[in-house]
Amino acid sequence: xxxxxxxxxxxxxxxxxxxxxxxxxxxxxxxxxxxxxxxxxxxxxxxxxxxxxxxxxxxxxxxxxxxxxxxxxxxxxxxxxxxxxxxxxxxxxxxxxxxxxxxxxxxxxxxxxxxxxxxxxxxxxxxxxxxxxxxxxxxxxxxxxxxxxxxxxxxxxxxxxxxxxxxxxxxxxxxxxxxxxxxxxxxxxxxxxxxxxxxxxxxxxxxxxxxxxxxxxxxxxxxxxxxxxxxxxxxxxxxxxxxxxxxxxxxxxxxxxxxxxxxxxxxxxxxxxxxxxxxxxxxxxxxxxxxxxxxxxxxxxxxxxxxxxxxxx
Amino acid sequence: xxxxxxxxxxxxxxxxxxxxxxxxxxxxxxxxxxxxxxxxxxxxxxxxxxxxxxxxxxxxxxxxxxxxxxxxxxxxxxxxxxxxxxxxxxxxxxxxxxxxxxxxxxxxxxxxxxxxxxxxxxxxxxxxxxxxxxxxxxxxxxxxxxxxxxxxxxxxxxxxxxxxxxxxxxxxxxxxxxxxxxxxxxxxxxxxxxxxxxxxxxxxxxxxxxxxxxxxxxxxxxxxxxxxxxxxxxxxxxxxxxxxxxxxxxxxxxxxxxxxxxxxxxxxxxxxxx
Numbered sequence: 349x350x351x352x353x354x355x356x357x358x359x360x361x362x363x364x365x366x367x368x369x370x371x372x373x374x375x376x377x378x379x380x381x382x383x384x385x386x387x388x389x390x391x392x393x394x395x396x397x398x399x400x401x402x403x404x405x406x407x408x409x410x411x412x413x414x415x416x417x418x419x420x421x422x423x424x425x426x427x428x429x430x431x432x433x434x435x436x437x438x439x440x441x442x443x444x445x446x447x448x449x450x451x452x453x454x455x456x457x458x459x460x461x462x463x464x465x466x467x468x469x470x471x472x473x474x475x476x477x478x479x480x481x482x483x484x485x486x487x488x489x490x491x492x493x494x495x496x497x498x499x500x501x502x503x504x505x506x507x508x509x510x511x512x513x514x515x516x517x518x519x520x521x522x523x524x525x526x527x528x529x530x531x532x533x534x535x536x537x538x539x540x541x542x543x544x545x546x547x548x549x550x551x552x553x554x555x556x557x558x559x560x561x562x563x564x565x566x567x568x569x570x571x572x573x574x575x576x577x578x579x580x581x582x583x584x585x586x587x588x589x590x591x592x593x594x595x596x597x598x599x600x601x602x603x604x605x606x607x608x609x610x611x612x613x614x615x616x617x618x619x620x621x622x623x624x625x626x627x628x629x630x631x632x633x634x635x636x637x638x639x640x641x642x643x644x645x646x647x648x649x650x651x652x653x654x655x656x657x658x659x660x661x
Numbered sequence: 662x663x664x665x666x667x668x669x670x671x672x673x674x675x676x677x678x679x680x681x682x683x684x685x686x687x688x689x690x691x692x693x694x695x696x697x698x699x700x701x702x703x704x705x706x707x708x709x710x711x712x713x714x715x716x717x718x719x720x721x722x723x724x725x726x727x728x729x730x731x732x733x734x735x736x737x738x739x740x741x742x743x744x745x746x747x748x749x750x751x752x753x754x755x756x757x758x759x760x761x762x763x764x765x766x767x768x769x770x771x772x773x774x775x776x777x778x779x780x781x782x783x784x785x786x787x788x789x790x791x792x793x794x795x796x797x798x799x800x801x802x803x804x805x806x807x808x809x810x811x812x813x814x815x816x817x818x819x820x821x822x823x824x825x826x827x828x829x830x831x832x833x834x835x836x837x838x839x840x841x842x843x844x845x846x847x848x849x850x851x852x853x854x855x856x857x858x859x860x861x862x863x864x865x866x867x868x869x870x871x872x873x874x875x876x877x878x879x880x881x882x883x884x885x886x887x888x889x890x891x892x893x894x895x896x897x898x899x900x901x902x903x904x905x906x907x908x909x910x911x912x913x914x915x916x917x918x919x920x921x922x923x924x925x926x927x928x929x930x931x932x933x934x935x
Contacts, residue, residue: 482682494903
């Protein structure tokens with residue numbers, strides 16, 4: 349979650365030598381015993397809540413029902429009322445657009461900086477790396493507070509630098525979103541940049557020499573060697589960024605709680621408003637299921653990609 | 662010639678450094694700047710008379726130490742739990758081939774991608790039912806299960822990297838399997854355990870949504886929730902807010918320096934193979 353929320357949990361995919369079990373071939377109960385604690389935890393704290401979420405999405409469940417412990421099934425009512433609500437569609441479209449902007453900027457800047465890193469001298473590389481690590485390591489809530497301070501209308505340094513004293517960046521939805529996008533991209537770029545850098549560094553120098561012998565110019569060599577090798581890395585990064593940015597809550601909520609006038613409400617904030625703040629748990633559950641369904645596209649693509657590369661043994 | 666060729670990349674690099682490092686610098690300078698100077702126009706770029714006043718106000722806020730204690734308690738419990746559970750699971754998937762192994766790994770990967778943000782409604786109701794709202798164990802459970810998949814997935818790589826031959830040699834020398842694991846494998850897993858628990862620590866330490874939704878009484882807040890409400894509590898005390906931010910960032914920054922390399926290396930290793 350956290351991560352994400354949260355720092356972004358990087359799925360760590362280490363190359364894995366094929367396991368060589370001590371008691372090869374024998375049917376052993378031991379591995380199953382070792383898995384029991386994790387399976388129990390996942391069943392109780394993940395599978396069960398997912399099941400509840402799904403079930404709740406078919407119920408009329410508000411504060412009243414909760415207190416009376418009443419279970420009122422209403423079929424697809426929550427779904428139809430959500431899908432028939434133009435406000436919900438606004439939020440969906442806004443969230444998709446917001447995600448696209450964040451991912452696009454993160455990938456473009458991250459890839460660019462990653463490629464820049466391998467071109468710099470040693471000292472410059474270290475300096476850039478340190479500045480990237482700073483942005484990456486600063487906790488999300490801190491980063492949000494920090495950028496709000498820099499965009500403060502009265503004493504903010506941004507207004508001073510731009511020569512726009514007193515400009516209120518949080519007065520309109522578009523510019524509030526701009527600030528939120530900057531916060532997210534600022535924290536997300538380092539991971540992409542470092543990963544691209546690491547990817548380029550794994551390319552053997554001989555490939556470029558061979559390209560040069562064949563008479564390829566610098567740009568041709570880049571297109572023929574660097575791009576194909578980077579493509580799978582970029583694919584993974586784009587999937588992960590999409591998944592992460594689509595469900596961002598902290599930055600959006602902490603900046604202006606979805607304001608001004610609800611113009612920066614994204615799906616997770618919408619779920620919070622419906623579910624916790626207005627106690628319409630059933631409706632919010634349906635919204636959460638729809639959100640997961642939207643995310644599932646990116647998740648399935650990512651899983652397929654990962655399974656092809658990781659688990660083929 | 663070389664200098665000319667590097668002019669453009671270097672100029673770009675300076676822009677990159679400014680964009681990424683400047684906010685952190687601005688946080689530091691504001692934290693050390695006397696309140697009067699914070700409101701000066703043009704802004705003071707470097708504090709000539711640095712003060713520790715803001716750190717004093719941050720530390721003397723009611724409940725501050727309670728928040729530190731809450732955050733530490735929740736984070737360390739979640740990390741300890743997930744490390745213990747993940748260690749068992751990672752040994753199983755790294756050392757044995759068994760029916761269902763692949764399905765288990767797919768499950769772990771899928772849970773890792775799952776948006777926990779979408780689950781706060783069922784969690785909220787379950788915790789409400791068991792009277793756990795507003796209590797720290799609720800957070801421990803959520804953080805535990807959200808860092809567990811990552812911990813299993815990462816540890817499995819570390820376990821697999823310990824040569825089986827070492828274990829076999831220990832068995833030949835008369836160790837039981839448990840002894841072989843405890844005396845031979847476990848010590849070699851040290852760095853892996855450190856890396857994964859630091860990562861789990863950072864994730865849980867940072868978490869805001871669940872702490873915000875579940876912890877209603879001010880004395881049960883964790884540091885991120887406190888920090889987010891800090892400014893409202895202070896009016897517009899940016900010096901105090903930035904000092905609080907610095908305090909909250911320090912442990913993360915220190916831990917981060919240890920794991921940063923490992924996180925990147927791991928991800929590309931998986932991607933490049935394709």
